[in-house]
Amino acid sequence: MTNILKLTAITALMMASLPLVSHAETDHNINDESVRWSRNDIYSNNFGKHHHKHHKHHHKYHQRLRVALWGDEFYSDDPGQKADTIDQTIDSMNEHHLDFTIFAGDTKNGHSLCTDQAIGQDVIDIFNRLDAPTMYSVGDNEWTDCHRTSNGSYDPVERLSYLRTTFFSKNTTQGVDPIAVERQGGLGQAYSENSRFVMNKVEFVALHIPGSNNNLVVTDKQCYKKSNRTQQDCNAATAEYQSRNAMNIAWLKDSFAMAHKNHYAGILIAIQADIFFPFELSDGGYQEDFLPQLNSDNGYSDFFRALVEETQNFSGQVVLVHGDSHYYKIDKAMYNEDGTLTGNFTRVEVFGSKDNSWIEMMVDPSSKNVFTFEPVVLN
Numbered sequence: 001m002t003n004i005l006k007l008t009a010i011t012a013l014m015m016a017s018l019p020l021v022s023h024a025e026t027d028h029n030i031n032d033e034s035v036r037w038s039r040n041d042i043y044s045n046n047f048g049k050h051h052h053k054h055h056k057h058h059h060k061y062h063q064r065l066r067v068a069l070w071g072d073e074f075y076s077d078d079p080g081q082k083a084d085t086i087d088q089t090i091d092s093m094n095e096h097h098l099d100f101t102i103f104a105g106d107t108k109n110g111h112s113l114c115t116d117q118a119i120g121q122d123v124i125d126i127f128n129r130l131d132a133p134t135m136y137s138v139g140d141n142e143w144t145d146c147h148r149t150s151n152g153s154y155d156p157v158e159r160l161s162y163l164r165t166t167f168f169s170k171n172t173t174q175g176v177d178p179i180a181v182e183r184q185g186g187l188g189q190a191y192s193e194n195s196r197f198v199m200n201k202v203e204f205v206a207l208h209i210p211g212s213n214n215n216l217v218v219t220d221k222q223c224y225k226k227s228n229r230t231q232q233d234c235n236a237a238t239a240e241y242q243s244r245n246a247m248n249i250a251w252l253k254d255s256f257a258m259a260h261k262n263h264y265a266g267i268l269i270a271i272q273a274d275i276f277f278p279f280e281l282s283d284g285g286y287q288e289d290f291l292p293q294l295n296s297d298n299g300y301s302d303f304f305r306a307l308v309e310e311t312q313n314f315s316g317q318v319v320l321v322h323g324d325s326h327y328y329k330i331d332k333a334m335y336n337e338d339g340t341l342t343g344n345f346t347r348v349e350v351f352g353s354k355d356n357s358w359i360e361m362m363v364d365p366s367s368k369n370v371f372t373f374e375p376v377v378l379n
Contacts, residue, residue, distance in 0.1 A: 063364065063365075063366065064362055064364045065363035065364075066362060067099060067101065067102060068096070068100075068132070068376075069350050069359040069361055070093075070101060070102075070104070070350050071103050071105050071106055071137075071350045071352060072106040072139070072324065072326055072353055073086075073089065073103075073107070073356055074107060074108055074109075074122075074126070075108070075109040075354060076109075077112070085356045086126055088356060088378055089358065089378065090126070090130060092358070093131075093358065094130065094131045094132075096360060096376070097131075098130075098132040100132050100134065100135065100173065101133070102134070102135045102206075102268070102270050104139070104271070104322055104350050105136075105137050105138055105140070105142070105271075105324075106140065106141045106142070106323055106324070107122075107141070108141050108142070110145050110148075110151075111148070113151060114142070114146035114152055114154045119143070119159065120162065120163075123167075124167075124174070128174075128175060128176050130175055132175065133177050134174040135173050135174075135179075135181070135270065136174050137193075137206040137207065137209075137271055137272055138193050138208050138210060139210050139211065139272035139323065139324070140212040140272065140324075142159065143160040143163055144210050144211070144215050147227045147228075156237065156240075157237075163193070164185075164188050165188040168193050169188035169192070170187065171183060180197065181195040181197045182195065182196055184250075184251050185247075190243075190247075191247045191251075193208045194206060194207055194248065194251045196251075196258075200365050201262075201365045202264055202265055202266045202267070202268070202363055203255060203258060203266070204270070205255045205268065205269045206270050207248050207271050208244060209248060209271035209272065211272060211273045214245065214300055214303075215241040215244075215299065216241040216242075216245075217235075217237045217238050217241075218238075241299060245302055245303070248303060249303065252269070252303070252306055252310065253310060255267065256310040259314060264316055265370050266316045266318065266363070266370035266371060267314070267316065267317075267318055268320075269319070269320050271303075271320070271321070271322050272322060273299075273300060273324050274324035274325040275322070276290060279293075281331070286333070287339070308334060308342075311334065311345050312334075312336060312342055315344075317344050317346070317369060317370040317371055318344055318346070319371050320333075320345070320348070321349075321350065322347070322348075322349055324352075325349060326351070326352035327352075328350070328375060329347070329348070330347070330349075331346070332345060333347040334347075346371065355378075356378055357375060357376060357378045358375075358376050358378075359373055359374070362374075
């Protein structure tokens, strides 16, 4: 056999034996070819250049994923201090060689102007400085609370529309090295912020559930405090909540159905709101204080009830990641009807406000708990 024939045979054997590599393992069709790889890509010069420039991690080959959990960041009013904090956070995350990060909302504080720059390009620039891509779950400071006079008396629904077109107009996460995702709504349109992807038999889901009662307005204080809103404005806010709430529940249930069908080891849901605040859940607080207030005036009641039902009927591990209250916390914040612990549920609250620390999550689908957590404290 000639040398040319030998080389041809060896090349054919390599192509037949190597697996396809993709940032996303999903049962759904995603048409953004810029984040999908094929055998042709693997053996072309274009793939080599793309891989060398951006794809520092072979996610498919990582049995144990390294993920950063963070949110409620960049709060300082002092530009210099804010820049230093951002630098410290980004440098720390980049040193950990992460597969991706999950940002649980609030890209600015609750009393500063909701300008395009503040909630748009400034945030894009931060995400783009990370070596790893970022799944972004929207918070209340970016839009819900923008009606406040200190925020510029913006129309929150208009700010939400801006966020959707700015961050969710592609089937990818944020960052220069994006992961392919599925979005609930049309690109850049209503509910496009709800997304999901699957990696290593674990599903990661972003749901749009912000603080400020999920934009449900039921009291005069919620409507008028620190604001020039009219009752018509507040009625519009409640209507927005009602529509999005129904879509959130549908996305949650459909994501669990995917997890059931494909026997995923776990599912992570990222939201911004601390749905448990201000209740202490220990010593009977869950049953006696928290559950009774899940009524029609609570913007999180429907979500939590759906989460309980889906979690308690799922054999894998479930993690709820959120921000909002700026207090690092990991606990088992769900109980069965008989009072026993819902053992497969874990709640994780990220650091926030003046504390720019973050949480490193390890994801190993072959382990019993699937998810483990370690705080990365930045002083």
